[in-house]
Amino acid sequence: MIKQKYVDEYIELYRSGKIKFNEERELLIDYLKKYVLNRDDLYFDDGMIENCIKFGEKWYFPLQPFQKFLIAFIFLFYKKNKRVFYRKFLWMLGRGGGKNGLISVIIHFLISELHGIEDYNISVVANSEDQAKTSPDEVHKTVKRHEVLLKAFKTTLTQTLSKVTGSILKFRTSNGETKDGLRDGAVVFDEIHQYESNKDVRVHISGLGKKPNPREFYIGTDGYVRDGFLDKLKDKAMKVLKGEARVNAVFPFICKLNNESEVENPDNWELANPMLSKPLSEYAQGLFDTILEEFEDLEDDPSNREEFMTKRMNLPVTDLERSVAKWEEIEATNQPMPELLHKECIGCLDFASIRDFAACGLVFKHEGKYPFITHSYARKEFVDKYYSYSKKQDAEMAGKRKFAPIREWEDWKEGSLLTVVDEETINPQTIVDWFIEMRKYYEIKKVIGDNFRMEVLKPLFEKAGFEVEVIRNPKAIHSLLAPRVEIGFANQLFIFGNNPLMRWYTNNVLVKIKKDGNKEYEKKEPIRRKTDGFQAFVCGLYRIDEVSDYAIEDSLDALDELVF
Secondary structure (H helix, E strand, C coil): CCCCHHHHHHHHHHHCCCCCCCHHHHHHHHHHHHHHCCCCCEEECHHHHHHHHHHHHHHCCCCCHHHHHHHHHHCEEECCCCCECCCEEEEECCCCCCHHHHHHHHHHHHHCCCCCCCCCEEEEEECCHHHHCHHHHHHHHHHHHCHHHHHHEEECCCEEEECCCCCEEEEEECCCCCCCCCCEEEEEECCHHHCCCCHHHHHHHCCCCCCCCCEEEEEECCCCCCCCHHHHHHHHHHHHHCCCCCCCCCEEEECCCCCHHHHHCHHHHHHCCHHHCCCCCHHHHHHHHHHHHHHHHCCCCHHHHHHHHHHHCCCCCCCCCCECCCHHHHHCCCCCCCCCCCEEEEEEEECCCCCCEEEEEEECCECCEEEEEEEEEEEHHHHHHHHCCCCCCHHHHHCCCCCCCHHHHHCCCCCCCEEEECCCCCCHHHHHHHHHHHCCCCEEEEEEEEHHHHHHHHHHHHHCCCCEEEECCHHHHHHHHHHHHHHHHHCCCEECCCCHHHHHHHHCEEEEECCCCCEEEEECCCCCCCCHHHHHHHHHHHCHHHCCCCEHHHHHHHHHHCCC
């Protein structure tokens, strides 16, 4: 077993019951004992660890045991070549836990002569300039306050330079247009919950490896973006902790409540925020008092509970008066699509605006579940404007948050989920043609949609030989179908296949509860968060009881066997 003072001290605090660990940190200790600390080809550089801690405590603030524990693994090396064992670090904890303060200490130390690697440049990246500047600004102000540091570093509002190593610390926004060719030693990605894909991350880390001991730091609390970059990184972290991935794929330090009920006892809050472990520092006491006030305010204003649980407790929860289903339930729609050839189905569509999106679909019955096959259409002008579809680096290039990876869905590995059309409006005949094509494979009993655009579509459908039903008051069917929708998600009865576009549509749905208790399905955000595919699905559910749970050939075979 390899030993390290601060690692051993932190583990002992937990084992002696002086501090509490959530499940992910319990797994971390087991994983370290089983796969890392028992190796004889690794060593902690104790001198470097001590220097980093002393540097932080001299120029910044007293470091807590968990912060010293994290620093130790930054300087874990292979004996044979003195290369870092961990390249990637994932630190997730509740807001106020000192993530930015700790990263300020570490990046300042890594560019310094105490670290000793020349031109070990560091970029701090975030979606907004204000967030990207948080730690570099703290380093800048620290240098400006101390004459000794001013002799070792040259600092401006945009960068800090080590005069000895030539290493530069800079901040960058993820929408910067000149990111290729960076020669960084380390990159820090702040507020990682805001990243919807890894494309921008890949650009920033492409320059790593040109300097010894490259490092990537991913820090932040959880957020509201699902199925994005952070969820995939958390999945990788859990695989590492369970021994299902490369042992050093990432160092995962994840602090969160284990379940929602734990929030009721303030003693559990240290599960999400290790800064709140006793004894509380002066800073931690102030933080605890602030969080307690926010928690008590929830009694009068429960609408903030989702934000409190996500940001303070690092546990995203779904406010069921706002979302149509929990994210786990939406994820559970990713079930293999059963064999549906020649089966009866209800055709459905949402064509609310011919100038942005339209969704077509077929709803089936199959062994008590409801498979849904769907395809969407989007106007190029709209997706260019709101999702930067035509830009090389997606929406970040235009300084916008990428709400939807349109190109990814257009070229989806399991079959295109969406077609972008370069027209003034989405042609109604395009919608009808999709159903004509689908009719070759499935028995479409009728096509159903609301009355907003059906006056245009109905003649085209009827000319093609389809029976059409128009829903005169679509919001009325929302209340009628709400119980079926809730039961369907809760019991994993809806099958969308591996369809991230449908998951996105569904996650964008806002459930509005009217004064009479009836529910309506609206959008969480009026323009960019589209719900067309979900609305089409609801239309199909409205008449799903009219279809049979068998294929037409099965019916004909059964008739052939009858003796009259």
